[in-house]
Amino acid sequence: ETAVFQTPNYHVTQVGNEVSFNCKQTLGHDTMYWYKQDSKKLLKIMFSYNNKQLIVNETVPRRFSPQSSDKAHLNLRIKSVEPEDSAVYLCASSYLGENTLYFGAGTRLSVL
């Protein structure tokens, strides 16, 4: 049963455009994450929020900015996309300190 919802499923855009991805979880978790999965399936943490507070910010270009309105929502904005941003962006949630991550189905971004 899906409990982490991501929109859109797929987005195609051109270099230099701005894109936004949405994520909502209905599990009551207090912590949410964005992971980037590249074409080789490699999963890399980008950001983590706990109760709307940023707690993890890995080495991510400044054009990426997360936005959290409440603990159930974590969006991701990319200000000016570049070709290397083409990937699947996966949102996940958990309770802080709980080791199981619950992932959404991902948003596939293609930058032309």
Place this chain on the structure above:
Amino acid sequence: GDSVTQKQGQVTLSEDDFLFINCTYSTTTYPTLLWYVQYLGQGPQLLLKVTTANNKGISRGFEATYDKGTTSFHLQKASVQESDSAVYFCALVNSGTYQRFGTGTKLQVVP
């Protein structure tokens, strides 16, 4: 820093074959070790996890043993089915940090 290594990029088996996916880890503490499975078009989902050294995790016919001596957490299954075709990720997490994933092993099971 913490790291997880999966040496096998892809494994191809026939139905009812034995599955073994290699995973080793590197850390200075006693982490929780996990296996996730990602089916086509979906996000990863937890398959099993073990928090205590020398313990075994079992789920849906898959098992993995936390071996502190060899720093390994290999995934095994006695008899794979076509429906097991997916990408399998080994991961570790230490208290207060985020999960680190291996590079994934794509399993293809042919009928």
